[in-house]
Amino acid sequence: MLHIRGRAVNRHELALVGITVIWGGTFLVIHTAMRHCGPLFFVGVRFLAAGAISLVVFRRALRGIGLRDLGAGAAIGVAIFLGYGLQTWGLQTISSSSSAFITALYVPMVPLLQWAVFRKAPPMMALIGAALAFAGLVLLAGPGAAGISMSSGELATLVGALAIAAEIVLIGLFAGKVDLGKVTVVQLLVSGALSLAMMPVAGEALPAFSWVWLVAALGLGAASCLIQIAMNWAQREVSPTRATIIYAGEPVWGGVFGRLAGDRLPGLALAGAALIIIGTLISELKPRAKSEVDTPAAELSESTAR
Known part of the structure; x- marks a missing residue:
């Protein structure tokens, strides 16, 4: 067991750290796979x-x-398809x-979406965090004399992030009303099948065989299931606050792997990235009683498809 500044870091927290490292690495894996196949095909194979x-x-x-399990799984599956389909499409052109x-x-985005759909006003910290995160997006996109200029890949990724937020809201909406195992199977199969079905509509052709897309898609597909099992195990012993702090490292690891692969973000973009991380933390870290902080979270609102 490790100790950081006098506090023990247990195996459950180390497992969550390992998950964020894997998550961070998936961006580079997908970015590489996009040189060998189209986004819809890749997402389809991955989630199937x-x-x-x-x-x-x-x-x-x-x-x-x-029918309730099928309906919930289908709704979440559509959100997964849109979220990861757009994210993967964007990785064709952005780092x-x-x-x-x-x-x-x-x-x-999650508390803002809940506000828009369910009229549930978010806490002030969530609004402050969202403002900082979107200010970071402006810097990351690169403001110019003509205003904010987002590329098509950046815009697709932003809309994809909104779809992922919708996925989390849907998971929270159906939590406790449906069977987790049944819904997990349905949502993954629906997202994969829908992605392949949309290939002719989008004009995307079947790619030539490549070990790159095959290993990447199958590897990420296996990781999606194994990570969810690990999350369910680890979050029984990790508080929501500490889990949130650990999960905020996902884009940091994504940046680290991107840097090792040759990505070079300008200083303004790095400042924007820092603001996004700070805003993400602030939006989730709310003042709460000590007893609540120390209570493990077996069901933190996280995607079952990551």
């Missing part, structure tokens, strides 16, 4: 692979699946580092 693995993991839970930081905006 994840769905196939989840079929094995949750095979017993699938007995007696009902993995930029994609990681823009995608991180889904965290402050």
Whole structure:
């Protein structure tokens, strides 16, 4: 067991740190795979692979699946398709580092989306965090004399982040009302099948065989299931506050891997990236009683498809 400034870092927290490292690395993996196949094909294979693995993991839970489970899984699956489809499309033209930081905006978007849909006003810290995060987006996009200039890849990634936020809101909406195993299988299969079905509509052709896209898609598909299992295990012993702090490292790791691969963000963009991370933390870290802070969170609002 490690100790940082006198406080023990247990294996559950180390597991969450490992998850964020993997998450951060996925941006570079997808960015590389986009040189060998199209985004819809990649997302389709990735989530169908994840769905196939989840079929094995949750095979017993699938007995007696009902219309509510199918409906919830389909709704979340559509959000996954839009979120990761747009993110993957954007990675064709923007760096993995930029994609990681823009995608991180889904965290402050969640309370704003809940406000817009359910008229549930977010706390002041969430509004402050969102303002800082979007100010960071402006810097990351590169303001010029003609105003904010976002490329098509950056804009697609931003809309994808909104879809990921919608996915999290939907998961929270259906939590406790449906069976987790059944919904997980349905949402992964729906997102993968929908992505492949949209290929003819988007004019995307089947790619030539490449070990790069095959290994990347199957690897990320397997990681999606294994990470969810690890999250469910670890978050039984980790408080929401500490989990949030750990998860905020995802775009940082994405930037680190991007840097190692040759990404060079200008100083203004780095300042924007820092603001996004700060805003993400502020939007989630709310004052709360000590007893609540120390209480583990088995069900922190996180995506089941990451």
